[in-house]
Amino acid sequence: MQTRVYEQLRDRRLRPTAARAAVLQAMHEADGGYRNAEQVYLALYDSGMRFSMASIYRVLQELSLAGLLLRHWSKTDQAGKSSFVLAPAVLPPDVYLAICPVCQRQMPIKDSTFADNLHRVAQGAGFDAGLHGLALSVTCNDCVTPQSA
Numbered sequence: 001m002q003t004r005v006y007e008q009l010r011d012r013r014l015r016p017t018a019a020r021a022a023v024l025q026a027m028h029e030a031d032g033g034y035r036n037a038e039q040v041y042l043a044l045y046d047s048g049m050r051f052s053m054a055s056i057y058r059v060l061q062e063l064s065l066a067g068l069l070l071r072h073w074s075k076t077d078q079a080g081k082s083s084f085v086l087a088p089a090v091l092p093p094d095v096y097l098a099i100c101p102v103c104q105r106q107m108p109i110k111d112s113t114f115a116d117n118l119h120r121v122a123q124g125a126g127f128d129a130g131l132h133g134l135a136l137s138v139t140c141n142d143c144v145t146p147q148s149a
C-alpha cells in the first residue's frame with residue numbers, strides 16, 4: 001500500500017514528502033472513498049501523525065492539481081467546504097463523475113459534448129489550466145426523498 005502511494009506521487013512528478021504520502025494514504029483508506037480536510041486530519045491524528053490543518057489543506061490542493069484527487073462539493077457540506085475523492089486511476093484523464101452525496105454511488109460521465117462544453121466555459125473564465133477532472137454532487141434516483149415527508 002505504502003509503495004503504491006509513493007509510486008503515484010512520483011508518477012505525477014510530486015516529491016514524496018511525508019505529508020503528501022500520509023494524506024494520499026489516508027485518502028486510499030477513506031471509508032466510502034471521500035473525505036474532507038478535517039477527516040484527513042483526524043485520520044492521521046489517530047495514526048499518530050501530526051500535521052497542521054494548513055498542511056493538510058495545502059497537500060489536498062497539490063494532490064488535486066496533480067490529478068490524484070478530485071474535489072467534490074456537496075450541498076450537505078458546510079459552506080465553503082469541499083470533500084476530496086481519489087481520482088479513479090483506471091479511468092482516462094479528464095474524468096467527470098456524478099457522485100450521489102447520500103449513497104456515494106458514482107456515475108462516470110462519458111460524453112464528449114459535455115467535456116468540450118466544460119472546457120470551453122472553463123477556458124472563457126480562465127479556469128482551464130487547472131481543470132483535470134470534476135466530481136458533481138447529484139442525488140441518485142434511489143436516494144431522492146419523496147416530497148411528502
Ligand SMILES: [Zn+2]
Nearest residue numbers: 100103140143
Ligand atoms: Zn444515492
